[in-house]
Amino acid sequence: xxxxxxxxxxxxxxxxxxxxxxxxxxxxxxxxxxxxxxxxxxxxxxxxxxxxxxxxxxxxxxxxxxxxxxxxxxxxxxxxxxxxxxxxxxxxxxxxxxxxxxxxxxxxxxxxxxxxxxxxxxxxxxxxxxxxxxxxxxxxxxxxxxxxxxxxxxxxxxxxxxxxxxxxxxxxxxxxxxxxxxxxxxxxxxxxxxxxxxxxxxxxxxxxxxxxxxxxxxxxxxxxxxxxxxxxxxxxx
Amino acid sequence: xxxxxxxxxxxxxxxxxxxxxxxxxxxxxxxxxxxxxxxxxxxxxxxxxxxxxxxxxxxxxxxxxxxxxxxxxxxxxxxxxxxxxxxxxxxxxxxxxxxxxxxxxxxxxxxxxxxxxxxxxxxxxxxxxxxxxxxxxxxxxxxxxxxxxxxxxxxxxxxxxxxxxxxxxxxxxxxxxxxxxxxxxxxxxxxxxxxxxxxxxxxxxxxxxxxxxxxxxxxxxxxxxxxxxxxxxxxxxxxxxxxxxxxxxxxxxxxxxxxxxxxxxxxxxxxxxxxxxxxxxxxxxxxxxxxxxxxxxxxxxxxxxxxxxxxxxxxxxxxxxxxxxxxxxxxxxxxxxxxxxxxxxxxxxxxxxxxxxx
Numbered sequence: 288x289x290x291x292x293x294x295x296x297x298x299x300x301x302x303x304x305x306x307x308x309x310x311x312x313x314x315x316x317x318x319x320x321x322x323x324x325x326x327x328x329x330x331x332x333x334x335x336x337x338x339x340x341x342x343x344x345x346x347x348x349x350x351x352x353x354x355x356x357x358x359x360x361x362x363x364x365x366x367x368x369x370x371x372x373x374x375x376x377x378x379x380x381x382x383x384x385x386x387x388x389x390x391x392x393x394x395x396x397x398x399x400x401x402x403x404x405x406x407x408x409x410x411x412x413x414x415x416x417x418x419x420x421x422x423x424x425x426x427x428x429x430x431x432x433x434x435x436x437x438x439x440x441x442x443x444x445x446x447x448x449x450x451x452x453x454x455x456x457x458x459x460x461x462x463x464x465x466x467x468x469x470x471x472x473x474x475x476x477x478x479x480x481x482x483x484x485x486x487x488x489x490x491x492x493x494x495x496x497x498x499x500x501x502x503x504x505x506x507x508x509x510x511x512x513x514x515x516x517x518x519x520x521x522x523x524x
Numbered sequence: 525x526x527x528x529x530x531x532x533x534x535x536x537x538x539x540x541x542x543x544x545x546x547x548x549x550x551x552x553x554x555x556x557x558x559x560x561x562x563x564x565x566x567x568x569x570x571x572x573x574x575x576x577x578x579x580x581x582x583x584x585x586x587x588x589x590x591x592x593x594x595x596x597x598x599x600x601x602x603x604x605x606x607x608x609x610x611x612x613x614x615x616x617x618x619x620x621x622x623x624x625x626x627x628x629x630x631x632x633x634x635x636x637x638x639x640x641x642x643x644x645x646x647x648x649x650x651x652x653x654x655x656x657x658x659x660x661x662x663x664x665x666x667x668x669x670x671x672x673x674x675x676x677x678x679x680x681x682x683x684x685x686x687x688x689x690x691x692x693x694x695x696x697x698x699x700x701x702x703x704x705x706x707x708x709x710x711x712x713x714x715x716x717x718x719x720x721x722x723x724x725x726x727x728x729x730x731x732x733x734x735x736x737x738x739x740x741x742x743x744x745x746x747x748x749x750x751x752x753x754x755x756x757x758x759x760x761x762x763x764x765x766x767x768x769x770x771x772x773x774x775x776x777x778x779x780x781x782x783x784x785x786x787x788x789x790x791x792x793x794x795x796x797x798x799x800x801x802x803x804x805x806x807x808x809x810x811x812x813x814x815x816x817x818x819x820x821x822x823x824x825x826x827x828x829x830x831x832x833x834x835x836x837x838x839x840x841x842x843x844x845x846x847x848x849x850x851x852x853x854x855x856x857x858x859x860x861x862x863x864x865x866x867x868x869x870x871x872x873x874x875x876x877x878x879x880x881x882x
Contacts, residue, residue, distance in 0.1 A: 340742060364745030376740030378733055389733050392726070393745035434740075441745060 290349075291316045291445055291476050292337070292368075297346035299329075299336050306332040308500040309346065314445060314478050319471040321487040321508060322480045323521060324497035330480040331373050333497070334447050337478075338370040339363045350445070365393045369443035373450050375434040379423025383414050386422050386433050390440030400440070407436045410469070428459030435466060445476045452483050464490055484521035488512045496521075542709060546702040557817075558701040562773060564813035565708035566766050571793040571809035572715050572802065573762025578791065579800035580728060581755035582735025584644040586787050587631070587651025591760040593782035594627050595620035595767025597658060600674040600777045601667070613682050617768045624764020625757045627654075632756030636749055639738070651787050659779040673778025680707065680772035687772070704773050711769060715762055719802050722758065731755055732800075796853055798860030807862050819845045 290313040299307040306329045314320045324330050335341045337348060339360030348355040350368060358366070378386050387407055391400045408415035411432050417425060422433050431451055438446055448467065452460040460483070468490050471477050481487035488494050488508040496504035496517060504511060511517050549557045574588045598620035602611045631650050635643055662670030679688025679700070687703045722728045730751045733741040742748050771777050789812060797808020823838035823845065853861065 338743060340739060359747070360742045361745045361747040364743065370743040372737075372739050372743055376737045376743070378736035378740065380736055381732060385729070389729060389741075389744050392730065392733075438743070 290314065291318075291351060292478070293349040294337070295347045295349075297333070297336065297348065298344045299332050299341055300344050301332060301341070306500055307336070307343075310497070310500070310502045312495050312502065312505070314476055316444075317471075317474055317476055318493065319467070319477045319479065319491045321484075321491035321494040322478065322497055323482070323484040323487055323494060323517075325482065325521070327499075328497040329500045330482075330497055331449055334370060334373075334449050334478070334480055337447060338368065340370075361393075364441055364443075367442065367444035368447070369438040369441050369445070370447045371434045371438045371449060371451065374453065375427075375430045377422040377425075377430045377433045377437070379421065381422060382419050383422055383425070383433055384418040386437050387414075387440050390437035393441055403440055403442070407439065411436055411466075426459075428455050428462065431455065431459075431463055432466070435463075435470070439470065439475075443475060445478065446470065447478045447480070449480050450482060451479075452481065452486065460486065484517065485512070488517075543706075546705045550699075550702070555699070555701060558699075558705060560814065560817045562701060562704045562708055564810055565705070565712050566770050566773075567790065567793065567813040568712055568806050568809035569708075569715050569762060569766040569769075570790050571797070571805045572712075572719050573759045573766065574790050575759075575794050575800065575802070575805045576719065576722065576731075576762070577755050577759035578794050579805065580723065580731040580735065581752060582731075583752065583755060584640060584647070585756075585759070586644045586648040586784070586791065587654070588647075588759070588763060588790055589782045589784075589786040590631075590651040590654035591624040591627060591763030592767040592770065592786075593654055593658060593779075594624045594760075595764030596771040596777045596781075597668060597674070597767075598623050598764070599768040599771035600677050603678040603772070604674050605676050606669060606674050610678055613680050613772065617765060620768035621761045621765040624767065625761040627764075628756040628758075628760025629753055631760075632753045636752055648784065648787075651782075651784060655779050655782050658782070668779075671779060673776060673780075675776045677771050677775045677777070679775065680704075680769070688775075708769060708773075711765065715765075716802060716806070718762075723802070727751065727754060792850065796850065796860055798863040801860070801862060801864035804860050804862035804864070808860070811861070815849060816842055816846050 292314040294310065294312050296309045296311055297307055298305065298309050310329075310333065312320070312322070322330055322333065332341065336343055339355070339358065339362075350363070350366065355363065378389060381389070384404075387404055388400075391403065394400055408418070413429055414432055414436060417429065422430060425433065435448070435451070451463050451467065455463065464486050467477065467479065471490070479487055479491060488511055491508040494504075494506065494508045494511045495502050496511065504514070504516065506514070546558045546561065549561060570588070570592060573591075574585065577583050577585045577588070599616050601607060602609050602616050602619070603613070631647065635646050638646060658668045659671055661668040662672075668674065679686050681687065685691075687707055688700050690697060690699045691703065692698070730741065730746045733744060733746060734748055734751060738748060793808040793812045794805055795808075796812065797806070798804025819842040820838060823836075823841045824834055827834045827836070827838075857863075
């Protein structure tokens with residue numbers, strides 16, 4: 288099993304409703320994989336389960352070859368599995384700098400943390416300007432940058448992004464996707480969950496289509512972009 | 525410690541002022557007010573303890589007084605004729621803090637998944653359970669002496685130096701209330717010191733992350749279960765310590781000192797002073813401990829002076845004025861009297877922000 292993340296027949300129930308009805312997917316090292324689907328298809332449920340915030344009723348998650356069933360959420364972060372939650376989840380009443388520091392919560396290498404922090408500011412100059420500002424007072428796009436930079440501070444091997452484009456202006460969405468591409472270029476594997484199927488498939492290498500808790504299509508991103516089914520359902524044409 | 529010459533002077537002056545305070549109060553207002561000041565210090569300790577739970581970790585606790593009760597009864601039962609036990613104070617106080625800490629975990633464990641209103645309801649119930657237990661644990665075996673409470677509790681007397689008696693030191697006559705003032709002042713200083721260290725520690729940052737967004741906090745690799753339990757435990761420890769001091773000072777405890785109104789009062793101190801800011805919480809505790817007393821002693825004479833006779837009984841006027849004062853303060857200063865610098869900036873930023881989406 289050479290995959291970084293290998294999910295087999297995952298089933299998750301949420302207050303009596305089966306949100307995931309047995310999905311299988313994998314992310315290989317260095318890959319950027321998109322998981323697309325409409326509202327309520329189970330995309331967020333998938334990521335939350337992978338992060339350890341929800342418990343699956345059946346199925347298995349293997350990360351770097353290890354079964355994650357008994358690994359709690361906070362341990363998964365230590366192991367390099369980072370989630371940027373839906374709606375960004377920045378710590379509104381902490382400053383940008385404090386938010387980024389929180390990202391390195393699991394690390395104790397003070398000097399390296401400081402170096403990483405400077406690297407983040409170099410990558411995200413906007414955040415450097417606003418490092419002493421409270422995160423809650425930033426614009427939506429800037430908050431998304433904070434959330435992504437914060438997740439990167441944990442030095443993840445696999446970064447899971449939940450709808451990074453949600454509620455952002457088109458110009459900002461473009462900026463976010465450009466950043467996603469840059470992060471991938473640095474060698475971080477990415478599992479990208481998006482409603483904006485077109486953009487997601489344009490940056491990804493492979494894609495999965497999730498429909499009411501099941502994966503209905505899995506293929507190279509370019510193939511999915513060209514397929515009639517995806518076009519009709521998600522690309523509006 | 526960073527210590528510029530200015531701040532060093534500040535420390536010297538404020539220490540001197542605090543040391544002279546009981547004497548000045550005694551001379552100007554009477555000994556009753558020194559006693560009130562002692563109680564104010566106990567309240568400040570309680571408010572600082574609750575501030576850890578509510579202010580830092582954002583967990584709304586309406587039963588906080590229960591930990592105060594645990595500490596107080598621990599002292600009362602181990603150092604009074606109730607069981608004929610007279611344990612030394614340096615055993616009882618840490619034991620009470622430890623016991624309260626245990627109760628904090630006991631309360632925290634089943635409520636880990638709860639937040640906001642739901643957590644408030646459960647903690648409220650917990651506070652009442654403790655009080656009702658204390659009220660009823662006199663049959664079949666008499667442990668707490670029920671509603672009559674435990675009396676004739678030994679004063680705090682480490683190594684034979686009793687805080688319950690007047691002492692002559694360096695030519696000064698130090699009455700019991702003065703001694704207790706200094707003792708409580710020292711403990712308040714300790715609680716402030718620990719609070720400060722916690723606030724700027726890794727754990728303090730984890731608490732604030734949980735307060736802001738629990739899912740995100742978990743995604744940062746914070747073990748939210750343990751960190752939340754720790755908040756309950758630390759808050760409860762301060763409550764238990766303060767409770768022990770209260771029992772020794774008062775010499776008498778009964779369940780009615782630990783009602784819901786007391787919990788609400790301490791929560792008011794935290795919120796009104798400025799949640800999460802130590803200086804604000806101290807100010808809130810001081811004000812809310814002193815205001816009702818000021819109204820109690822001030823309302824009668826004031827009416828005499830204005831109308832020539834007493835129109836409304838000062839005792840019933842007291843809570844009315846107090847309520848009005850609370851409302852006015854919260855209207856004028858919604859973030860508390862002395863919010864943390866951050867909170868203040870947040871309000872300013874919000875005013876200045878254009879509110880754009882991206």
